[in-house]
Amino acid sequence: MSGKEKIITVHLKLWRQKNRSTKGFFEEHTLEGVSTGSSFLEMLDQLNEKLIREDKAPFAFDHDCREGICGMCSLMINGQAHGPERATTTCQLHMRSFSDQDTIVIEPWRSSAFPVLKDCMVDRTSFDKVIAAGGFTSVNVGNAQDANALPISKENADLAMDAAACIGCGACVASCPNASAMLFTSAKISQLALLPQGKVEAHKRASKMVEAMDELGFGNCSNHAECEASCPKDINLSNIARTNREFFKAKIFSEKE
Amino acid sequence: MMVSHNYLTSSIGKKQIMAITGLGLVGFTVSHLIGNFLLFLGPDAFNTYAHTLTSNPLIYLAEVGLGSMFLLHLVLAAITQLQNRAARPIGYLAKKSTGRGETFASKTMAYTGLILLAFVIIHLINFKFGSVYESTIEGETVRDLYKTVIEYFSNPLYVVWYCFAMVALGIHTSHGFQSTLQTWGLRHPKYTPMIEIIGMLYAIFVTVGFSACAIYCYLQN
Incomplete structure (x- = not known):
């Protein structure tokens, strides 16, 4: 720990909701003795220990790997998805981003496609459904091919990898003024559309995934770019442009009615 | 080669x-604004232009096309807004x-859009279906639209409202132009910044252009 570490007090305004069907409300807590060296989730752990000691229900929030790769943590922190830092998940956010006596408002992702399960935990099954709608990729079976048989340019490999960096956390939906899931869906479409293995069904996949996205009740993209700005993995808007192209081609050149 | 039904x-x-x-x-x-610039050349140039435009039978086709574009834009905007x-x-x-x-600009698209809807309705009532004066150019009787224009813009409040609506138009299109290209999948690290600048220049051009016409007409009184 660095010598610059300080101990601060924060005032928390948390969204509490018992379950899917009950109405939620904001609850205020003051938490003392928070180290600026602790992560945001460690601060919430500290709060929960305090709540448990006081015989109160702990605050429910999603988290898992706590190293920014699993996509489980969420939280709208002072109106920004994953907090104020760029390209950072909530678990990578540290209390040094806040000052003593700050009020921190913590809300769940707000989208009709992400119902609240409890407090700030939301059900992101909708994203799994979008992925499932994408279907399969055609793979040659039999002996392993020669590694050089499928030429893939470095540029495309990089773009596909960048798109595949999406951890499916839902920050794009949460921060979008329209609650649109275009950045997520487009990243999942792009990571396959850019590579030869995924090219075979690229159009069909774009069509099916966009269809699923629309049916799940996400909003319409109007190119605000808040998604890109809030994305902890810096997923680029060019993925959305690619999806728009793929979708149009899929619809226009479809042989089926 | 058929557009699927759910497109x-x-x-x-x-x-x-x-x-x-x-x-x-x-x-x-843009074409409307360039036409309006003829106001600076005086009544005859403007009225001849307006007469040539409205006496062409193809104008009805253009009006239907323009009207349907406008309505389609509006209806889809309303539907997507409600869904959002x-x-x-x-x-x-x-x-x-x-x-x-x-x-x-991106946050206020619905509001600037509504201002423009109100503007277009008032604009059509005032000028297309408004007072008809006649004047004679080279022996031919034409509508003196110039006179109608000058009449409306003699009211400073009308000029203010007109300029306000044109600012809304500029704001609306500054987001709309680049958004259009993104929606059609045209995005490129090299060209997108250029597209954004063109969109901004276009927005400034129409706002300043139309407002200049309005203020010029006010000063003619």
Whole structure:
């Protein structure tokens, strides 16, 4: 720990909701003795220990790997998805981003496609459904091919990898003024559309995934770019442009009615 | 080669139709503004232009085309707005922009759009279906639209409202233009910044251009 570490007090305004069907409300807590060296989730752990000691229900929030790769943590922190830092998940956010006596408002992702399960935990099954709608990729079976048989340019490999960096956390939906899931869906479409293995069904996949996205009740993209700005993995808007192209081609050149 | 039936109901399909109709309206606006610049050349030039335009039988085709583009743009905007509202039934207590994404223009598209709807209705009532004066140019009797224009713009409040609507137009198109190209999948690290600048220049051009015409007409009184 660095010598610059300080101990601060924060005032928390948390969204509490018992379950899917009950109405939620904001609850205020003051938490003392928070180290600026602790992560945001460690601060919430500290709060929960305090709540448990006081015989109160702990605050429910999603988290898992706590190293920014699993996509489980969420939280709208002072109106920004994953907090104020760029390209950072909530678990990578540290209390040094806040000052003593700050009020921190913590809300769940707000989208009709992400119902609240409890407090700030939301059900992101909708994203799994979008992925499932994408279907399969055609793979040659039999002996392993020669590694050089499928030429893939470095540029495309990089773009596909960048798109595949999406951890499916839902920050794009949460921060979008329209609650649109275009950045997520487009990243999942792009990571396959850019590579030869995924090219075979690229159009069909774009069509099916966009269809699923629309049916799940996400909003319409109007190119605000808040998604890109809030994305902890810096997923680029060019993925959305690619999806728009793929979708149009899929619809226009479809042989089926 | 048939457009699947669900293209128009899909989120991307709706946006692409909105984008293309928007682009059509952007094109129309430029031609309208260039026509308006004839106001600076005096009544005869402007009235001859207006007469040539309205006496061409193809004008009806153009009007139907323009009207349907406008309505389609409007209806799709209303549908997507309602869907977007339904997609987030409970809003945030403390929503804050990142400062790297949404802009004032992108956030106010619905409002600037409504201002423009009101503007277009008033504009058509005032000028297309408004007072008809006659004048004679080279022996031919034509509508003296110039006189109608000067009459309306003699009222400073009318000039203010007109300029206000043109600022709304500029704001609307500054987001709309680049958004259109993104929706059609045209995005490139090299060209997108250029497209954004062109959109901004276009917005400034129409706002300043139309407002200049309005102020010039006011000064003629």
